[in-house]
Amino acid sequence: MILAATRLSDPVIEIGLPVASLACWAVVYGITRLASRPAAVTPAPAAVGFPGQEPPAVVNLLTNRWRHTVDAAESTLLDLAARRYLQLRQADPDPRNTTVHLTGHAPDDLNPYERQVYDRVAERAVDGVVPLTALSFSDADRSAAWSKRLRRAVVADAQRLGLSRRRFSRPLVILQSVLGAVAAGGVAAGSWHYVNRSGGDRFGAVAAFLVTVMVLVGLARQDLGERDTPAGRAAAARWLGLRAWLVGHEAFGDLPPAAVAVWDRYLAYGSALGLTRTASPVISFGMADPRRLWSSYGDGWRQVNVSYPGGLPRYGRALGWVIFWALLAGLLGWTFVGVVGGSFLASVRPSSAGWTRLTDLGPVTLGVVLVGFGLLALAGYLLVRALVDLVAPTTVDGEVLWHQVWQRQASDDGPGRIINHHLVVDDGHSERLRAWVLPARIAAECRLGDVVTAQVRPWTRRVLAVTVQRAAPEPADARGR
Template identity: 50%
Template sequence: MDDRALLDLAIGGLAVAGWLLAYGLARLVTRPASPPPDPATPDLGAEPPAVVSLLVNRWQVTEDAAESTLLDLAARRFLELRQPAADPMRTTVHLPSTAPDESGLRPYERRVLSRIRGLAVGGVVPLSALTFRDEGRAKSWNKRLRAEVVADARAAGLSRRRFGPGVTAVLVTLAVLAALGTGAAAFHYALWSDSEDNAAFPVALVTFMVLTGIAGLSPGERDTPLGRQVAARWLGVRAWLRGHEQFAELPPASVTVWDRYLAYGAAVGATRLTSAVLDLGMGNRALVWSSFGGTWHRVRVRYPRFWPRYGRPLSNLLVRSLVCLAIGAALVWLLPGGLDSLADIDGTGRRAPDPVGDGIFAVGALLLLFGLYLLVRALADLATERTITGEVLWLEVWNSSSQGNDSPPRPWLHYLAVDDGTADRTTAWGLPSEWASRCQDGDTVTIRVRPWSRRIVDLTVVGHGRSRQLTEPATGDLGPTPPTGAPGPVPATPRAPVTVELLTVEEVTRALGQPVRTGDAMALGGVIGGTQYLSAERGRPLLLVQTVTGAPARWAWRANSRGQELPGIGDGAYASGDRAALRLGDTTLVLTLLGEARGRHTYLPWLLAQCATRLGTERRV
């Protein structure tokens, strides 16, 4: 390379390196302080635990902020933690029958409380069921919570931006100088090289945009004089809490005894056991909580991966089987050394050894057997399709395929784990990725599946889960309010979900042929209601009764108005397998047989008639 080119490259490189050096010095100068702790003290301050977590962790919001906020809500009687056995992992969260005054709650405290209320079934949710099942929602929820904690700390004068206006202005000015340096180097290179295209301006512009973009990124928070003073006091509280060895081994339910001390202990990192139990991040996909059936229970989920049949459509399996049969037949009958090698017998009456021919024959025979096995199982899989209704436990990408042209891979298959209430273990199904947007975790779905290939061939959402109510932020700016009198759609007022008892326990017991009891009632979004009938002996779900009103009722009717028509029941009724539906006015009712009750579908028309009678009575009232 020419010396002049090296000189121009060095000038441009030094200009950028000078800016990066200044940026590094700015980060070094503005790094958060680590104040020495005050003497150990049991005196708590007025700062909330989430802000305390920020201060003692050098102005970084960690997972302790959300966890300590939950414990603080329990200490202030907004919720209750109960541990029914010796295992802290079995701790449950209970909401009080009468909610305390929430006017003094901070935004992040409302966020945590809203998540608990949204997931609770009958006012109860297992503590370890508060984790997320979708990575995007987990990141969004925690990001908003961190922003709310930082805003609270800034409002109290305990924290500030790490790069203030002065530092940012200096970095932008230096970025202008660096851009001029790279632009001058590019201009000089174009002059002596007789280049027709002078790239000085584009080079300078790109340099300026990149460097100012880096300067605009927030590197976090830093201390203030008041913040350092308060942090030192809380470090003294941490020293006092760590001086009690038994404090680190306290379970979450001990908040009833230790009151807010346990919450602040979690905030400063002094509660080993409690912090290990509490988690508001991503959950474990192999052990998922389910509320299907009206009671919380954990389900172990297996995710098949290695066998090529899993999630594959029938056409793919048939093509594979035919290819194996064709190649196997060619090796056995057509290629030299196939069947002919078996007749290669010498004069002594014994077959001469032929390792190559024997190997070819063995491979061909194995391919024939595998192709035949694949063909038979694929056709049997088609003949043994079945329908399952249950709660969506987990949904994530299984397989992706590249689209070429350096484009990112596009998913074509998703895992879908469903709990149908029949066992505490299940295996995820293969869901075509174009259907993945239809459902979310917690939804009640009916899927038609092929058991051997674990392939879903049809999916219908029959009830929306509680997670849909938690996708929007619990607090925060939701955008500008439309001006008064501005035209726009007027939302319809949905009819309240049906509250009358549509079926008695005696009627369901007679229809299903075994004693039953009712589970917890459901009311989702103000338009979907439902009741589950459980086995009186084993507590397993047997019958799901769902009522849908408003616009969702029309969608539910379209999805369920198929099969055998049942005249004379409501405004229309149909039965299809283990499911039956009726329409009455703006309400759609769906009955679904579950678990051991499957096969008792001959009683569904009678159960529908009972529901129609009582539903009509309620509508007249």
């Protein structure tokens, strides 16, 4: 009887205790997440006039349920123009042709995220001018880091003003972590009971405790974003009242960025509130379109079209591989023609009557012979083009506009080893550029903004060597880190 009771209690301790411990922690964590969600805000009555001193980027955070959006950077740019630190000019009816001009007005009173946006404009400006659509990034890592730094600065400002707070406060994180350690103790107790009963390694119970603690504490410390405060809800309600007033102006959403000269800060706050459907898409601080890049190399700003290598296997390949595949295609083609079609070819008489025997050839055999001739033609083409690429490499001179990973080795353990990059070099004159294939072993020899001389093979688009003629200046945000 005692033995049966003991056997019955084993699953309760070894399975039930860990499951119950984790379930209790998960329930508390879930309730805490639900309770810490930003509260809904009832808009104030529609009213004209700015209802507060909060910057547009902070207003963007408050009026989007305490979520940061891309409108924060866009509205900050428009606000800098409204405050005459920048000037926006539109040369024709297309808002995409708007340019940003530095006014020379010393930006001494800017907060960190306003300074960050201003520095991006100053960094890209040539002779004090930059196209508005040229503010995007050509480096994915730098774009992500820039956006993350901007978000942190906006959130810090909102917290400083008492308008926002972390969803999980520090005491709450500590409490969740302690509860996580308690739940891990339940998992370890079940593991320890099983190890003692089965005679296993007791280190397994210790490992179960440590792994569980790391996972649960990591979840408790995860940044879930921001939530409301009483002052933040009041400010959000006021700004939503301004939003209601702006919505009443049907033409407001169609205003171009240069309209900030007339609408002043209203356009900036309208962007923060998500109302500028024409101006906002023109302003981008994200990744640039790789097929339409802006370049200031040469005589002023211009936009260039870039063609990228497709899926053909020759692109980026060393010539040794191309020659190998050519020989393989030739061998296979000769086998099809010489072996399969050999008996037929030997039986054909030179007279015109003899060639009528083609009609006697079976469709399968005829197809194999035709494929063989096609493979032989392909082999000849590959060998000729490879030979031309070998004896006639060329050079490309100019500024690096694009330098991104293109191919990785397949891997189940992560992103995989980098094989090739795309490299776009602007010569300062052409409106259409080619993207070259830069092997990973020499990819570090140049970076965005460098003026380089690249030795390339035109047919395979493979870069053989890169020489930097003039290094790119260090970005302002990189110097500040």
